[in-house]
Amino acid sequence: MSAPLFRVSPFVTGLRCLLCGTSYGYDSLFTCPRCGDQGILDVRYDYAAARGPLLENLHERPYDLWRYRELLPVSPDHHLPHLQIGWTPVYDVHRLAHAFGLRKVYLKDDGRNPTNSFKDRASAIGVLKALEYGFDAIACASTGNAASSLAGLSAAVGLKSFIFVPERAPQPKITQLLIFGATVLKIRGTYEQAFDLCKEACDAFGWYNRNSGTNPFLVEGKKTAGLEIAEQCRAHIPDWVAVSVGDGCTIGGIGKGLQEMKELGLIDRIPRLLGVQAEGAKPILTSFLTGNDLVPTPTDTIADSIAVGTPRNWRRAIAQVKASHGQMTAVSDGEILEAMRVTARLGGVFGEPAGVAAVAGVHKAVNENIIKSNESVLVVVTGNGLKDIQSARQAAGTEHVIEPNIEALAVVLAHAEKKRSAAP
Secondary structure (H helix, E strand, O other): OOOOOOOOOOOEEEEEEOOOOOEEOOOOOOEOOOOHHHOEEEEEEOHHHHHHHHHHOHHHOOOOHHHHHHHOOOOOOOOOOOOOOOOOOEEEOHHHHHHHOOOEEEEEEHHHOOOOEOOHHHHHHHHHHHHHOOOOEEEEEOOOHHHHHHHHHHHHHOOEEEEEEEOOOOHHHHHHHHHOOOEEEEEOOOHHHHHHHHHHHHHHHOOEEOOOOOOHHHHHHHOHHHHHHHHHOHHHOOOEEEEEOOOOHHHHHHHHHHHHHHHOOOOOOOOEEEEEEEOOEOHHHHHHHHOOOOOOOOOOOOOHHHOOOOOOOHHHHHHHHHHOOOEEEEEOHHHHHHHHHHHHHHHOOOEOHHHHHHHHHHHHHHHOOOOOOOOEEEEEEOEEHHHOHHHHHHHHOOOOOOOOOHHHHHHHHHHHHHHHHHOO
16 A cells, blocks of 8 residues: 555544554554454544634534534545535424424434435545545445445545445445446345455455445544534534444444534533334344343344444444443334334435434334433434335335226225324
8 A cells, every 4th residue: 555645634643442442643554453353443633723723613614524624534635525415404393203202303314415325424534535545446345325325425536436235235226336337246145245355355456445344434424423413403402312223333423423522612411322223133232231242143124224233333332322321222124114104204304214213213212211201302314215215115105096087086085084084
């Protein structure tokens, strides 16, 4: 690997292992040399030095994730991608709050990012790090969203992208990859097997590895959602922030972003984190509840984006949930499908299964008295429902096919009204 082609971010002080605590200089390390693959690294900053430059002119900056440059491991020399990433809207959804029996429910719709998912935040950092270290190609393994975001961001900056996906990845996500010009490699196996092959290929062919489970820089892009939540909700910080959990990077990043905004004095308290896994893929929840090290498990859920049986960043996820005095839970596929319906019909936001798993988790947490009726919750909807049309069709129901006359229409309307009246 060649030396970095750009200057180092002036506020990054180095990397620290989340397992053993060993500190390292700013480098291209992915995991701790002492701890191996278990030693996930965390990027550290000089917050005292960053505070002044960041806050003194924050109100004048563009509303995207790059407004937080001082808290990102990105060189000041970089020409940034032209795509609008981040600063996704936060909606105050009264009808959903009423249905759940809560004081307030907010939805942060990250399906509004360029490739319609939260993962664009991480890929934006990933492609810049690849350029910084002199790579012309980048790769990742993904169940779908990380892949499509990498393909789109690679196209924006002129990198070749190689994407490893498990065979079960939804076709709309595969189509996104292909339209962006990525080389798509569908693996006859699991996400974990795709992940391992991707790492081997990066070593063999000299590609930059974007996998956020082990690449410490990618989590820094994900934390921008936490930075945004703090700024967007500064006047009404929610009691809870609910996030779907697969590899652990997303909730870990959001928690770090919220902590950093408190460190900088922009907010005076940190919301409690609610981590939500699918019942068919919940190894992090099991570890959280038992206090034991994570045990890999098979996965079986429609929420493909969080169907991770061997999550690499589980320690970061659990540490952030515990630091916020939060909780974790798991929801069934049936609860996820119901969340797709209520999020769309009561909130006007169309989320994919993994994107609304956290909505289902909030409903369950309310029923279990984890979240109290006088509390407020912000849910991060991590992906757009068009990512998985098959699940959306399953959640939505079927259309009415009628003859082109008013009598046929009247019969259908009467039947629909009778059905609505009978609903609980």
